[in-house]
Amino acid sequence: MKLKIQRYCRHRKPKNMVLIDYEVPLKDVTLLDSLNFIKTKIDATLTYSSGCKSEVCGSCSVRVNGKEELACGYKPKDGDVIEPLRFMEILKDLVVDYSKAQETLKRVKSWQSGISQKDDMSYEEEKRIELQSDCILCASCFSSCPVFEVDKEFLGPFALTRSYRYVSDVRCNDEKQKIDAVQEKGVWDCTLCGECTLACPQGIDPKNDILMLRSKSVQHGYSDPNFASGGFGLEF
Numbered sequence: 001m002k003l004k005i006q007r008y009c010r011h012r013k014p015k016n017m018v019l020i021d022y023e024v025p026l027k028d029v030t031l032l033d034s035l036n037f038i039k040t041k042i043d044a045t046l047t048y049s050s051g052c053k054s055e056v057c058g059s060c061s062v063r064v065n066g067k068e069e070l071a072c073g074y075k076p077k078d079g080d081v082i083e084p085l086r087f088m089e090i091l092k093d094l095v096v097d098y099s100k101a102q103e104t105l106k107r108v109k110s111w112q113s114g115i116s117q118k119d120d121m122s123y124e125e126e127k128r129i130e131l132q133s134d135c136i137l138c139a140s141c142f143s144s145c146p147v148f149e150v151d152k153e154f155l156g157p158f159a160l161t162r163s164y165r166y167v168s169d170v171r172c173n174d175e176k177q178k179i180d181a182v183q184e185k186g187v188w189d190c191t192l193c194g195e196c197t198l199a200c201p202q203g204i205d206p207k208n209d210i211l212m213l214r215s216k217s218v219q220h221g222y223s224d225p226n227f228a229s230g231g232f233g234l235e236f
């Protein structure tokens, strides 16, 4: 099986980004097994991230033929093209700097704030946010979102689905501030294309969470600015 892997090194001259073919004589293995084989038997300089090897830690997310996959869960095929996640700085080969994606979490206040009036939740209340709570912070959805191609300041599905998780928590005591935080470059800038939902290895549906955040925004007095301008997102 031949794999094409994007190699990147800022010091490599004249081109710092190249696609290199590797022959991997293994069958029915994961992409992470294949990367480990290449590193130990062919080229020790290949650089990638991994952690739990069981699709839980989210650290081995890469793009395979243009779609985000966890390397420890994906079974590669002959001819697959492996690249790093998009819209974050590449540090080396398949390793990216996650700080840009993590910064969006801070912008939406993605945490339980202060002391809640309610210190526990019922089984049903917990069930309501169970799916979003399963996020493994892999940033696959962040990488999949086409809006970042035209707007680097967009909050993106990674932050917005985390925001919805905390806004929907019955212990949330700053819903208004959290909803305020997703207006600018946020819920109304999403095109609802659904790429983030397709990319999520946990079956989370960020597109639907963004729709739910829009609904909560309306309850707090906001409206779609595209309707207000009559432009529907288009410049005239």
Ligand code: SF4
Binding pocket: 144, 145, 146, 147, 156, 157, 189, 190, 191, 192, 193, 194, 195, 196, 197, 206, 207, 210
């Ligand atoms: S549905 Fe919205 S957030 Fe998700 S990928 Fe598409 S534009 Fe980005």
Ligand code: SF4
Binding pocket: 058, 134, 135, 136, 137, 138, 139, 140, 141, 142, 157, 158, 161, 199, 200, 201, 202, 203, 204, 206
């Ligand atoms: S929502 Fe899904 S794709 Fe996005 S970071 Fe969480 S687990 Fe990864």
